[in-house]
Amino acid sequence: MTNVKDIFDLMPNKPTKKDEELIKKAYSVAFSAHEGQKRNSGEPYFVHPFETAKTLASLGMDTETIAAGLLHDTIEDTKITEEDIRKDFGDDILFLVKGVTKLSTLKYSGYERHVESLRKFFMAMANDLRVVIIKLADRLHNLKTLEFVREDKRRRIALESISVYAPLANRLGMGKLKGEIEDAAFPYVYPKEYTEMEEILRENKGLCEKNLFEVSDRLKKELEKNKIKFTEIDQRVKHKYSLYKKLLKYDMDINKVYDMVALRVVVDSVEDCYRVLGIIHSVWTPLIGRIKDYIALPKTNGYQSIHTTVFTGSGAVAEIQIKTKEMHNEATYGVAAHFAYKERSKNKKKKDGGNKLKFQWIEDLKNLQYSPGQPKKFIERLHTDFFSDRIFVFTPKGDVVDLPEDSTPIDFAYAIHSDIGNHTAGAKINDKMSQIFSKLKNGDIVNIIINKKSNPSNKWLNYVKTTMARKHIKHYLEKNTLLNKLKSFGV
Numbered sequence: 331m332t333n334v335k336d337i338f339d340l341m342p343n344k345p346t347k348k349d350e351e352l353i354k355k356a357y358s359v360a361f362s363a364h365e366g367q368k369r370n371s372g373e374p375y376f377v378h379p380f381e382t383a384k385t386l387a388s389l390g391m392d393t394e395t396i397a398a399g400l401l402h403d404t405i406e407d408t409k410i411t412e413e414d415i416r417k418d419f420g421d422d423i424l425f426l427v428k429g430v431t432k433l434s435t436l437k438y439s440g441y442e443r444h445v446e447s448l449r450k451f452f453m454a455m456a457n458d459l460r461v462v463i464i465k466l467a468d469r470l471h472n473l474k475t476l477e478f479v480r481e482d483k484r485r486r487i488a489l490e491s492i493s494v495y496a497p498l499a500n501r502l503g504m505g506k507l508k509g510e511i512e513d514a515a516f517p518y519v520y521p522k523e524y525t526e527m528e529e530i531l532r533e534n535k536g537l538c539e540k541n542l543f544e545v546s547d548r549l550k551k552e553l554e555k556n557k558i559k560f561t562e563i564d565q566r567v568k569h570k571y572s573l574y575k576k577l578l579k580y581d582m583d584i585n586k587v588y589d590m591v592a593l594r595v596v597v598d599s600v601e602d603c604y605r606v607l608g609i610i611h612s613v614w615t616p617l618i619g620r621i622k623d624y625i626a627l628p629k630t631n632g633y634q635s636i637h638t639t640v641f642t643g644s645g646a647v648a649e650i651q652i653k654t655k656e657m658h659n660e661a662t663y664g665v666a667a668h669f670a671y672k673e674r675s676k677n678k679k680k681k682d683g684g685n686k687l688k689f690q691w692i693e694d695l696k697n698l699q700y701s702p703g704q705p706k707k708f709i710e711r712l713h714t715d716f717f718s719d720r721i722f723v724f725t726p727k728g729d730v731v732d733l734p735e736d737s738t739p740i741d742f743a744y745a746i747h748s749d750i751g752n753h754t755a756g757a758k759i760n761d762k763m764s765q766i767f768s769k770l771k772n773g774d775i776v777n778i779i780i781n782k783k784s785n786p787s788n789k790w791l792n793y794v795k796t797t798m799a800r801k802h803i804k805h806y807l808e809k810n811t812l813l814n815k816l817k818s819f820g821v
């Protein structure tokens with residue numbers, strides 16, 4: 331059954347006596363508060379907060395967050411009051427528990443509910459990210475026990491997890507949690523596709539792994555010969571939902587997915603990453619266009635690593651990912667990596683209760699305008715601006731502009747300045763004259779050609795991806811139709 335020691339064992343940093351005492355206290359308070367309550371599965375209710383706390387511990391979250399994870403359902407579902415928690419655990423933990431409780435009480439239904447939930451998330455994130463991380467851990471356990479929930483509710487929860495919770499975890503850089511949430515929800519949202527993925531993995535995984543085993547053997551010898559220290563070389567299997575999304579992109583052609591199983595090389599320094607890349611390419615021929623340097627150009631969620639795909643002989647290919655230990659931790663734990671209790675033990679102010687991490691994009695999300703009655707618009711904007719895949723393009727001077735996938739030179743121009751956007755006449759992409767409607771690719775160098783007489787037209791609206799460009803174009807068009815009308819009246 332449940333044992334508080336399981337929580338301690340999962341914490342990446344050994345807890346102090348004081349930490350252990352706090353967690354033990356939260357454990358016993360929550361345990362007796364939920365006594366007699368049962369989950370749909372028939373298990374004692376306490377298993378749920380206990381599993382939530384275990385996830386938080388394994389993510390390396392601070393002690394207060396783990397304690398709040400144990401207590402997260404007490405205010406809502408038991409006799410325990412806010413005052414009790416304040417007395418026993420103090421204001422910080424009460425703040426976290428209340429935050430989680432507030433997130434789960436929603437007034438609306440359907441699409442409006444979806445938006446309400448998102449907006450509450452963003453407000454909570456801006457106040458204290460830890461509230462959201464507890465909620466994600468809470469959701470993960472609910473997903474794992476979803477088979478015991480009523481069917482209509484089951485689908486709603488699973489769908490919401492894939493469309494809201496997983497993208498949030500991803501945006502927070504928490505790759506491990508994101509993958510787990512998606513894979514737990516996947517079979518309830520797309521049962522047929524889930525089975526297909528299981529079959530594809532069963533049929534192909536073995537062969538890939540065998541191939542990679544030989545590659546890793548050879549690579550280890552090469553690294554030793556070149557005196558490069560590596561912490562580990564291991565194989566990572568792609569999460570099922572992530573494999574499904576990739577297959578959709580490639581018309582379900584499994585032969586185009588090179589990273590179903592990938593080799594992961596972890597070394598000490600950034601310099602060594604590039605040395606390893608050189609060694610790999612001197613042994614095996616790389617596939618053209620498959621070298622991705624996310625160290626020089628990290629993904630928007632902070633992901634860093636070098637990926638390359640190489641021919642390993644007799645038609646087989648292998649993807650190899652090279653990173654440092656820090657990059658590996660970041661990709662696994664994301665923001666959670668910054669909450670380790672060691673770093674936060676001092677310098678605690680009441681108001682921003684340890685939430686020292688401020689992200690501009692979270693502030694932006696909080697301020698995202700919502701016009702009541704138009705939930706679809708709100709979600710569309712959200713998806714293009716914050717959760718879609720991003721590309722990085724450059725100005726001729728080498729400044730990086732970060733845009734959603736499929737953006738055009740018009741989006742790029744408006745990202746630089748509205749005046750440049752409003753007078754875009756043409757564009758050079760990588761020194762070649764190009765259409766202002768062409769889709770930009772990662773790494774493109776874009777030079778906007780300006781003409782004072784050029785102005786936005788209605789057509790532009792069909793080709794832009796960013797909310798910013800759309801807003802400026804609309805604003806321009808509205809202003810001008812008004813001016814023209816006034817002119818026609820002789821004003």
Ligand code: MN
Pocket residue numbers: 378402403468
């Ligand atoms: Mn819960």
